Amino acid sequence: MENTYARQDDIYRPEMATVVRSEPMTALERFFELKLDSGEELGHLPGQFAEVSVFGIGEAPISISSSPTQNGSFQMVVRNAGNVTRAMHGLKPGDKVGIRGPFGTHFPVDGEMKGKDIVFVCGGLGLVPVRSAINYVLHHRADYGDVTILSGTKSPAERLFVDEVEAWTSKGNMTYMETVDRGDEEWTGHVGVITTLMTDMSVDPRKTVAIICGPPVMYKFAIMSLYKMGMVDKNIYVSLERHMKCGVGKCGHCQINSLYVCQDGPVFRFADLAEVPEAIQ
Ligand SMILES: Cc1cc2nc3c(=O)[nH]c(=O)nc-3n(C[C@H](O)[C@H](O)[C@H](O)COP(=O)(O)OP(=O)(O)OC[C@H]3O[C@@H](n4cnc5c(N)ncnc54)[C@H](O)[C@@H]3O)c2cc1C
Numbered sequence: 001m002e003n004t005y006a007r008q009d010d011i012y013r014p015e016m017a018t019v020v021r022s023e024p025m026t027a028l029e030r031f032f033e034l035k036l037d038s039g040e041e042l043g044h045l046p047g048q049f050a051e052v053s054v055f056g057i058g059e060a061p062i063s064i065s066s067s068p069t070q071n072g073s074f075q076m077v078v079r080n081a082g083n084v085t086r087a088m089h090g091l092k093p094g095d096k097v098g099i100r101g102p103f104g105t106h107f108p109v110d111g112e113m114k115g116k117d118i119v120f121v122c123g124g125l126g127l128v129p130v131r132s133a134i135n136y137v138l139h140h141r142a143d144y145g146d147v148t149i150l151s152g153t154k155s156p157a158e159r160l161f162v163d164e165v166e167a168w169t170s171k172g173n174m175t176y177m178e179t180v181d182r183g184d185e186e187w188t189g190h191v192g193v194i195t196t197l198m199t200d201m202s203v204d205p206r207k208t209v210a211i212i213c214g215p216p217v218m219y220k221f222a223i224m225s226l227y228k229m230g231m232v233d234k235n236i237y238v239s240l241e242r243h244m245k246c247g248v249g250k251c252g253h254c255q256i257n258s259l260y261v262c263q264d265g266p267v268f269r270f271a272d273l274a275e276v277p278e279a280i281q
Pocket residue numbers: 049058059060061062063064076077078079080081082083084085086125128129240241242243244266
């Protein structure tokens with residue numbers, strides 16, 4: 001997969017962008033819609049991220065959650081985790097941020113995924129970048145086969161994009177299955193880790209591509225469940241998260257052996273990680 005590099009001439013200079021929507025999603029996550037002040041499209045592909053700067057505070061890599069088929073603006077979901085993300089939670093419509101990117105590799109929506117059945121395996125915030133691919137597939141629905149979305153969160157209160165499930169299942173004819181690690185009094189759905197959704201699942205491994213994005217602990221077990229269905233490494237893609245600074249392969253913060261997650265990833269074909277076992281540990 002080629003790395004679609006930044007649109008800017010100077011990869012370190014942020015472009016100005018304006019917050020057009022800022023809404024709470026859960027106790028920790030906030031939804032943002034942003035527009036570049038230049039009026040240009042961000043020009044991302046599903047799975048890519050951008051470096052977002054809050055002026056005077058710092059910069060953080062954040063996935064782009066909207067599909068590139070949505071014109072005029074782009075969307076992000078930000079978990080309040082530290083200095084920059086806390087400051088982002090204070091942003092209101094009209095406030096300015098800096099944007100560098102889009103950076104990194106992307107899900108192969110126009111490559112290996114085309115014409116195939118797709119299984120999305122998303123844990124927690126992993127649904128945020130994957131949503132970009134889901135809505136891209138929805139927009140070009142006839143280009144893909146059966147689509148299954150598996151989503152897991154720790155608790156019902158942490159579920160994301162619940163209001164979009166209807167569009168994915170009814171309009172998009174996709175199968176959506178979700179689970180929570182721990183239910184509450186009102187929860188009547190599935191309880192258990194995400195791999196418990198995969199126990200009775202079957203796929204045609206010759207024509208299926210799987211996409212995995214979630215917390216580090218999930219990958220090994222999700223991949224083992226895919227192996228049980230007959231899937232092989234070349235048809236499995238993982239999106240990895242590592243601490244980043246520059247986002248453009250210069251500082252080494254995101255390095256795993258010879259790989260720079262910011263540039264060689266965040267999306268990797270699992271077969272390409274065969275020599276880098278620590279990537280999913
Ligand atoms: C490709 C990519 C996509 C991402 N997408 C999203 C997204 O869509 N939404 C989202 O909410 N988050 C996303 N993240 C995570 C997000 O970038 C981090 O939560 C954010 O950078 C934290 O910055 P902060 O300044 O708010 O927190 P910080 O103040 O940096 O602290 C956050 C936490 O990380 C720890 N920490 C900070 N730096 C290091 C380090 N170098 N080594 C070890 N621990 C460290 C701190 O101790 C603290 O616990 C993504 C990360 C990557 C790499």
